[in-house]
Amino acid sequence: xxxSTTELTHSFRSSFIENAPRFARxxxxxxxxxxxxxxxxxxxxxxxxxxxxxxxxxxxxxAWRGGPMFWAENEVGLGEVLKKLVEYSAKYPGSDYFKPSxxxxxxxxxxxxxxQYYDEKIKKDRSxx
Numbered sequence: 001x002x003x004s005t006t007e008l009t010h011s012f013r014s015s016f017i018e019n020a021p022r023f024a025r026x027x028x029x030x031x032x033x034x035x036x037x038x039x040x041x042x043x044x045x046x047x048x049x050x051x052x053x054x055x056x057x058x059x060x061x062x063a064w065r066g067g068p069m070f071w072a073e074n075e076v077g078l079g080e081v082l083k084k085l086v087e088y089s090a091k092y093p094g095s096d097y098f099k100p101s102x103x104x105x106x107x108x109x110x111x112x113x114x115x116q117y118y119d120e121k122i123k124k125d126r127s128x129x
Contacts, residue, residue, distance in 0.1 A: 033072040037101035048114045073113045
């Protein structure tokens with residue numbers, strides 16, 4: 001039984017409309033997380049928990065999600081965040097928002113979370129004193 005063009009178009013539209021908000025939300029959140037990594041990379045903030053707290057109390061991030069850095073590390077996975085940012089960076093080459101942070105790349109390369117990275121950094125910095 002052949003499917004008509006109208007049925008295919010309707011199916012595509014339904015799928016697109018259903019998934020568009022999720023796609024747009026994910027794209028925006030990945031940019032937000034990437035900017036968080038860049039803030040940490042530039043030493044504008046000393047720990048990813050501080051970024052999460054700002055979003056929890058200052059911007060109304062849902063507390064049960066733990067903040068954007070926690071969300072990226074524990075719900076999405078840093079490897080997936082990096083993969084999607086690389087994909088979007090290739091798709092939108094003129095945008096710096098999707099250019100992955102070097103810190104994110106390092107965490108994925110070392111297979112550690114951002115919290116673990118900063119906990120190790122803090123221990124290392126304290127041992128120098």
